[in-house]
Amino acid sequence: MSRALFAFVPAAAAAVWTWAAVLAGWRAQEYLAKPATMALLAIGAALLRPVAEPVHWMIVIGLLLGGLGDVLLMTGGGVSPRALAPFLAGHLAYVLAFTAQRQNLLILVPAGLVCLAAILVYQRWLLAGLRASGRERLVRPVLVYMIVISAMTATACGTVNPLAAAGALLFLASDGLFAWYHFVGPLRWGRPANIVLYQCGQGLIAASLALVST
Numbered sequence: 162m163s164r165a166l167f168a169f170v171p172a173a174a175a176a177v178w179t180w181a182a183v184l185a186g187w188r189a190q191e192y193l194a195k196p197a198t199m200a201l202l203a204i205g206a207a208l209l210r211p212v213a214e215p216v217h218w219m220i221v222i223g224l225l226l227g228g229l230g231d232v233l234l235m236t237g238g239g240v241s242p243r244a245l246a247p248f249l250a251g252h253l254a255y256v257l258a259f260t261a262q263r264q265n266l267l268i269l270v271p272a273g274l275v276c277l278a279a280i281l282v283y284q285r286w287l288l289a290g291l292r293a294s295g296r297e298r299l300v301r302p303v304l305v306y307m308i309v310i311s312a313m314t315a316t317a318c319g320t321v322n323p324l325a326a327a328g329a330l331l332f333l334a335s336d337g338l339f340a341w342y343h344f345v346g347p348l349r350w351g352r353p354a355n356i357v358l359y360q361c362g363q364g365l366i367a368a369s370l371a372l373v374s375t
Contacts, residue, residue, distance in 0.1 A: 168205035169368070172198050176360040183356050192235055198360055199228030206367040216373055219258035220366065226251030227363055240343055242302045249306055252313040255366065259316035259325065262373060269319030276311035276333075283307070283337065290344035303340070310336055322372050328365030335359035 175198040182190035203224040209217065230247035237244050284307060291299050310333055317329030335358035342351035 165205040165208040165371075168201045168208060169364075172201035172205060172364065175201055176364070179360065180353065180357055183353050195231050195235070195356075195360075196228050199224055199231060199363065202363055202367045203228065206370055209370040216258045216261050217370060219254045219261070220370055223251040223254035223258065224363060224367055226254065240299065242299070245302050245306055249302075249309055252306075252309045255313045255329075256309070256316050259313070259320050262320045262322070264316065264319040265321045266319070268321060269315060272318035273311075273315035276315050280307050280311055283340075286345050287340055290346070294344070296344075299344075303344075317366070320369075322369050324365045324369035324372055328362045328367075328369060331358045331362030331365065333362075335362060 175194050179191060179194040179198055182188075182194055203221050206217070206221045206224055226247045230244060230251065233244040233247060234240070284304065287303060287307075288300055291297060291303065314329040314333045317325040320326070335355050338348065338351050338355040338358065342348040342355075348354075
């Protein structure tokens with residue numbers, strides 16, 4: 162863990178740099194700090210040595226894919242299937258990492274049902290917003306994404322790893338905010354809150370490797 166701190170501490174500093182850039186509207190600074198945060202988190206995760214090597218590398222891959230998704234979102238002109246694809250793949254990597262660990266069915270099943278209920282309620286507003294704005298082409302990718310991030314959240318909770326569960330829940334909340342202000346309607350505080358929740362969630366998922374059990 163001590164070696165990983167050489168990456169996790171700068172990652173925290175880069176995250177704060179990102180938050181300041183978002184609040185101040187410094188796009189160039191944000192474009193540097195946001196990918197740097199994810200790269201440093203991936204390095205920190207790679208330096209951790211958990212019991213299960215497949216779990217270890219799936220988390221690292223998920224973090225790197227998240228960083229790639231960040232770059233595509235910032236440089237690709239907004240939300241698109243191309244920008245969503247790395248995040249989707251990253252969530253699948255996390256699902257593989259979490260399901261490779263012991264799953265507590267008494268937690269996994271209720272968590273999955275809650276996530277399913279959230280999808281059924283939330284998708285009404287999202288799909289209405291997409292159709293009203295003429296972005297029907299995003300309906301299927303967004304629905305698939307919602308299902309996969311919900312599976313990631315449920316399986317993270319099923320590990321009974323508090324860092325993984327908290328990280329996944331923060332990630333889910335961040336994407337809920339992101340989807341709302343992109344597809345439904347503006348939220349004045351949405352973007353700063355989104356980036357804080359997102360990076361804290363990813364950081365907790367990276368740090369969860371320190372508590373891995375198989």
